[in-house]
Amino acid sequence: MDGILDVAGLSKTFTLHERGATLCAFEDVSFSLGAGSFSALVAPSGSGKSSLLKCIYRTYLASAGSATFRSQHGDVNLVSADEHAIIELRRREIGYVSQFLHCLPRQSCLDVVARPLIALGANRVEARARASEMLEALGLPAHLLELPPATFSGGEKQRVNLARGLLTGPRLLLLDEPTASLDAQSAERAVEQITQARNRGAAILAILHDSSLVRRLADQTIALRAPVGARTEN
């Protein structure tokens, strides 16, 4: 199995200046992800699962350790890489789907999903066609395609999010509760698309609340220790 991501000794402690406190989200986490594999992060609530994904995506700055990504242009430590390198990797190789949809307001759902493809040079018509296919595969009602997602339901937003994350075919896919707001049938469609991404060689690191899904999908589970909790200094 080709390695795609090696995480070693990764830790995250927040320093909350105003409160004069530090807060440890997770500590000393190590694991590897192979190409075409599905790994599930399992841990009790509050033990830093989302923070871990965010440290890998660099929305959070890790406090210690490394996350070595085998990019198409060589190894990159995501913890310390130059911001422009991270921007490029996000565009081409690393996808992140959070529980919340962050997108530009006032853009149609189709444009939101097609945008990353267009940014990579696809023409607009083709990108929108592919976006539409993906959204359809995820079961988003067709009459929503031209509307801005701002007013969508939680489950609808989640599908928009997932479609956007999957469409550019990233080699590493970070999924934070990708099916949490979906009904059983929509969740099944999402699982189908995620499985296809894995079969195409993507390494998938997911947080799933549904333990039966974990058993069904995961090649490996990664456990985080129980929350270390808040520690107050000075």
Added chain:
Amino acid sequence: MKPILDVRNLRKTFGDGCEQCGRLTGAAAATNRCPACGTIVAVRGASFTLRHGEILGVMGESGSGKSSLVRMLYFDEAPVSGSAVFDDKGTPVEMFALNAAQQRRLRNTRFGMVYQNAHMGLNFGISAGGNIAERLLLNEQAHYEKIRERARYLLERTGIAAARMDESPHRFSGGMQQRVQIARALATDPPLLLLDEVTTGLDVSVQARILDLILELQEALGLSMVVVTHDMGVIRQLATRTLVMKNGEVVEQGLTDQILEDPQHAYTQQLVSAAL
């Protein structure tokens, strides 16, 4: 890839300065005014790069030096020290080593500026179209019909009916005045746009449409931009990277989502939590 702009240690002070200015001003000192000599250290030594096609956000509270920073880059103000290298179609140009005529050329043809206050960016004594023509004339384009054609095109492009090109900006709403400023800034197809609080003071719906226009232009024309604002919503929507200033000092810079979700500096944490 070479950045379009590489700014190193740019510094701006108002006053003669003394030995103590460095120690007694800045974020940690919580003031930009030196108590020993009264000098204002508006920008303490700012460094950053801007990539081609990138939007960099600059945020911070009132008086933190955001405007001073972009005003230096537009040659509105001269820095006391520091450098800025502009990549002019592949040729690196040390901006502050240029003579006045060369600076004027860059300013008129390679940079565009949009001010918060339309009175700074527009000549209210002439028509909207005239404001665009003025910039083209500075650029030695003298063919009358061509200039009018270009002005008409730019106004339409920025959402102003060409039929109104002969009206004075006085008669326009705040949002329209900002559009005219943007049209004027774009007149000579500059690769770099500096935007200082362009949506401040406008109605929320008007703000939204101006932001849409800025993004649309950025995508269509591949512009690089420095966007100054104290509005985190603007930062979130426009900027891929963000610089945070306080008391003339850049206290933090990083990916915009990181700055907003995991701010490191006490001041940034305070700004972000105040906006929640």
